[in-house]
Amino acid sequence: MIRNKNRAYWFGASDTAIIMGDWTTESFKNWWFMKLGFHIKPYSTWAMECGNLLEVPIIHEIERVEGKHIKLGKRPFYNPFLRLRCNYDGYTRDEVIEIKTTEKMFNKVPKNYYEQCQVLMFKKKLLRCSLYAYKMDEDDYKNPYFINIDYGKIKKFNIFYDYNFIHKQYLPRLRYLAKCLREKKFPVITEVKFAC
Numbered sequence: 001m002i003r004n005k006n007r008a009y010w011f012g013a014s015d016t017a018i019i020m021g022d023w024t025t026e027s028f029k030n031w032w033f034m035k036l037g038f039h040i041k042p043y044s045t046w047a048m049e050c051g052n053l054l055e056v057p058i059i060h061e062i063e064r065v066e067g068k069h070i071k072l073g074k075r076p077f078y079n080p081f082l083r084l085r086c087n088y089d090g091y092t093r094d095e096v097i098e099i100k101t102t103e104k105m106f107n108k109v110p111k112n113y114y115e116q117c118q119v120l121m122f123k124k125k126l127l128r129c130s131l132y133a134y135k136m137d138e139d140d141y142k143n144p145y146f147i148n149i150d151y152g153k154i155k156k157f158n159i160f161y162d163y164n165f166i167h168k169q170y171l172p173r174l175r176y177l178a179k180c181l182r183e184k185k186f187p188v189i190t191e192v193k194f195a196c
Contacts, residue, residue, distance in 0.1 A: 008037040009181065010078075010085035011174060013119040017112035019173050023189045035181060050136065050144040051101040058099050058134050059090050061149040070097050077123050082171075083178040086123040096120045096129040105135045109157045115170075117159045122166045129159040168194065 011019065018031050059070050073088025090097035098117055109117075109131060117129040135153040172194045180187040 007034060009035065010083050011035070011177065012084075013086050013116045013123070016115040016119050016170065019177065020115060020170065023187060029186075032186065036184060046141065047101070047103070047136075050141055051099075053144045054101055054134065054140075054147065054149070055089050055099045057147065057149045058101075058132060058154065059097065061151050062097075062132060062154070065151045068092060079123065081178065082174055083181055084119075084123060084174065086120055088120060088124070091124060091126070094126065094128060096124055096126055098129055098131045100131060100133045101136050101140075102133055103136050105133060105155060109159060114159060115165070118162055118165055119170065121159075121161045122170075127161040129161075131157040131159055133157070 007015075015031075018028060022028065056072065059072065062068070063070055070090040070092055072090050076085045076087045078085050088096065089099045096117065098113070098120060100113060113131060117131055121127065121129050133155045134149070135155070140147055172192050173189075176192045177187055
């Protein structure tokens with residue numbers, strides 16, 4: 001759960017898609033300037049706000065139906081050297097719990113969610129993530145403050161830790177970006193030293 005909405009100076013798990021994407025785009029440039037602290041206004045939509053509001057009620061419904069105890073992610077976990085700050089929706093002793101709300105349910109985990117979950121597992125040193133997607137309808141968006149969570153609208157996806165993605169693709173980019181952030185310079189992908 002995100003409490004501090006200032007995304008400057010730290011990379012979050014939700015930044016993974018842009019870290020792994022094309023660094024020559026305008027989107028990347030704007031994102032990088034935000035990381036440097038030049039743009040600190042957080043981007044938000046009503047759908048995102050609803051998703052944030054419903055994370056805890058969805059977790060409680062999962063606990064009620066599945067009988068598991070989920071610790072809520074009340075504070076971020078940091079790695080200062082990598083400038084990595086991970087906010088968790090929840091976790092157990094064995095797995096990370098990630099909650100997503102969606103207007104259109106998906107049958108396969110979208111790539112950006114998969115990559116985000118990989119980083120959450122990496123930082124928490126866990127090998128499994130349960131991603132729960134909750135199908136939102138029009139009424140849910142109209143009144144998210146007094147919603148009754150329907151477990152039948154939840155779809156669960158099991159995601160397992162991908163060592164190669166983290167250590168050979170993600171971490172080389174993250175280490176380089178952390179160095180660029182400390183030096184306040186614009187990153188160039190050809191300067192990244194990839195793991196073999």
